Structure formats: C-alpha cells, structure tokens
Amino acid sequence: MEFEKAAHFIWKHGRLLERRIFEYVFYEGSKEHIVRALKAYQNDDGGFGHALEPDLRAPESHPLYMEFALRTLYDCNIKDLDMSSKACGYVEKHADLANGIPTIFKSATSYPRASHWDNPLSTEPSFDRLVGLVGLLKWQGINHSWLNEAAAVCLANLSARKFEDAHTILTSFCLLESLPQTEHVTQLFSKLSAELLTSAKYLRLDPNISEYGLSPLEFAPTPSSYCSGIFSKEIIHEHLNVMKSQQSDDGGWPIxxxxxxxxxxxxWRACVTLKNLMLLHNYKQLTD
Structure with missing residues (x-):
C-alpha cells in the first residue's frame, strides 16, 4: 500500500469534503472545515442535496443524502447541534412513524442516477432507512420529543422483525449504539449480530470476493467500534491485508x-480511497 500515491489521488479527484476530511485525519486539519464543507450541501429545508451521495445527481434534498451527511459526521466524531437540529426537522417532516421514510423521492427520476436507484422500492417508505437516520440523529445528542418517539418506534420494529440485509443491520446497530445500554438494547444487539452472521445478504465475509457487499470493516471501522466483538481479529486483519493489495496503480481504490x-x-473512488486510508490508520496498518 502506497500512502503518498493514495494522497495524490484524493488531492486530484476528491471533492472539497473528502479533502477536508483527509486533511483533518492526516494533517491536523480542523473539524470546523469539515462542517463548513458539509453545510454547502445542506438546503434551506434542513435536508441535504447536490449529489452529496454521488450516485444521485439531484440538487434537492433526499433522505439518501441525509444519511450520507450524518454518517460523515459520525465517522469523523463530529457533533454539530445546528446542522443536526435542522436535519432532525427535515426527517420529522418527511418520516411516517407507521411506515418509515423513502430513500429517495420520485423527483429523483429527473436527474442522472445510478441504475440501482431506478428500483421502485427506493421511493417507498421504509423503516430500513428511518432506523439509520434516527440512530445517527440520536448519536448527535439532540433533545427532541419527536426523535425520542421515533427511537421508541424503531426499537419496537427491531424487536418484531427478522433482518436479512446487511445494510439495514448496519444502520440498526447505529441506533443501538446511540442509546443507553439497557438489557433490552443488549438483547437487540445479540439478535442483530446473529442475523448478520447467519442469514444477511450483502455481508462479504470472504475478502477475496470482488462483487459488491459490506465487509466486516464497515461494522468495525476501529478496534474499539461498537460492533468490533462480532468478528474475530483474524477476519478483520485478513480484510485489511486484502484491502491493501487492491490499491490501483493510480493510487486509488476501485469501486x-x-x-x-x-x-x-x-x-466515489476518492470517497472509497479516503475510507480505506482511515481504516488502515485506525488499525495502525499504514505503510508507505
């Protein structure tokens, strides 16, 4: 793994947001610079737009962008009351606690997008998306009556359902992490852990498989992550080693x-390259 080539790739192809995060993690940059870059994507309605998630090129707000924004704050350990309070107001306006929230709205069809966002289920309300948004907002420490009600509804949903998609389980863990670790929460953690390892689609336990999926590193991005105990140290380090070997000649990682x-x-390649460098940094695996 060549760090300087990866750095050059990010400086060359990364958006301002990714370059600010890279600067913060590796060159003693400022969290405030990350927040300012992220606020450029926040619309007046409190939501986020402008292709923040690069697979949808729409300017207006969509829940998909909201999750990307809040996850960025989470990954950088940033809590910003102003930004997240406005975001909470947006989610409250568009969420239905009986059915959930869509990933994207039908207006997205007016803009370029990746083919997977042509799936008609993307515009249907779903608890899969809502659970992650509620968890990420709770992690921000917002004191909001609707958010507390939404968290209770989402917990009931987690208790009642069996989950088969690793993406949904990943966002569900974020909700559990944001809450006091009561017996009920720890029981739900055990339930989701078992479902993840036994029946989850898109979990990529074999690091040598090239098709799309979530690796254990998505669930345990640091050695002290909330989900770090789900996977053995051997599996984590095998994924890290394979990841290092997959760096392209141009310094970035493929998608x-x-x-x-x-x-x-x-x-996207700049986003993935940054994420991989952060993972290697977190596990003290960076070499030049």
Whole structure:
C-alpha cells in the first residue's frame, strides 16, 4: 500500500469534503472545515442535496443524502447541534412513524442516477432507512420529543422483525449504539449480530470476493467500534491485508458498481480511497 500515491489521488479527484476530511485525519486539519464543507450541501429545508451521495445527481434534498451527511459526521466524531437540529426537522417532516421514510423521492427520476436507484422500492417508505437516520440523529445528542418517539418506534420494529440485509443491520446497530445500554438494547444487539452472521445478504465475509457487499470493516471501522466483538481479529486483519493489495496503480481504490457517469466514478473512488486510508490508520496498518 502506497500512502503518498493514495494522497495524490484524493488531492486530484476528491471533492472539497473528502479533502477536508483527509486533511483533518492526516494533517491536523480542523473539524470546523469539515462542517463548513458539509453545510454547502445542506438546503434551506434542513435536508441535504447536490449529489452529496454521488450516485444521485439531484440538487434537492433526499433522505439518501441525509444519511450520507450524518454518517460523515459520525465517522469523523463530529457533533454539530445546528446542522443536526435542522436535519432532525427535515426527517420529522418527511418520516411516517407507521411506515418509515423513502430513500429517495420520485423527483429523483429527473436527474442522472445510478441504475440501482431506478428500483421502485427506493421511493417507498421504509423503516430500513428511518432506523439509520434516527440512530445517527440520536448519536448527535439532540433533545427532541419527536426523535425520542421515533427511537421508541424503531426499537419496537427491531424487536418484531427478522433482518436479512446487511445494510439495514448496519444502520440498526447505529441506533443501538446511540442509546443507553439497557438489557433490552443488549438483547437487540445479540439478535442483530446473529442475523448478520447467519442469514444477511450483502455481508462479504470472504475478502477475496470482488462483487459488491459490506465487509466486516464497515461494522468495525476501529478496534474499539461498537460492533468490533462480532468478528474475530483474524477476519478483520485478513480484510485489511486484502484491502491493501487492491490499491490501483493510480493510487486509488476501485469501486464495485457502475456510477452514473465519469465524474461520479472519480468522486466515489476518492470517497472509497479516503475510507480505506482511515481504516488502515485506525488499525495502525499504514505503510508507505
């Protein structure tokens, strides 16, 4: 793994947001610079737009963008009351606690997008998306009556359902992490852990498989992550070693899906390259 080549790739192809995060993690940059870059994507309605998630090129707000924004704050250990309070107001306006919230709205069809966002289920309300948003908002420490009600509804949903998608389980863990670790929460953690390891689609336990999926590193991005105990140290380090070997000659890492254009492809590759460098940094695996 060549750090300087990866750094050059991010400086060359990364958006301002990714470059600010890279600067913060590796060059003593400022969290405030990350927040300012992220606020450029926040619309007046409190939501986020402007292709923040590069596979959808729409300017208006969508829940998909909201999760990307809040996850960015989470990954960088940033809590920003102003930004997250406005975000909470947006989610409250668009969520239905009986059915959930869509991933994208039908207006997304007016803009370039990756083919997977043509799935009609993307515009249907779902608890899968709502659970992650509620968890990430709770992690921000917001004191909001609707958010407390939404968290209780989401917990009831987690108790009643069996989950078969690793993406949903990943966001569900975020909700559990944001809450006091009561007996009920720890029981739900055990339930989701078992479902993840026994029946989850898109969990990529074998690091040598090239098709799209979530690796254990998505669940345990640091050795002290909430989900770090689910996977053995051997599995974690095997994924780290394979990841290092997959760096491309241009310094970046490839993506395993088709983005909606050349710009989105470069943006995603910069996002993935940054994420991989952060993972290697967290596990003290960076070498030049």
């Amino acid at each position: 395993s899906w088709e983005a909606p254009g050349e710009t989105a492809t470069w943006e």
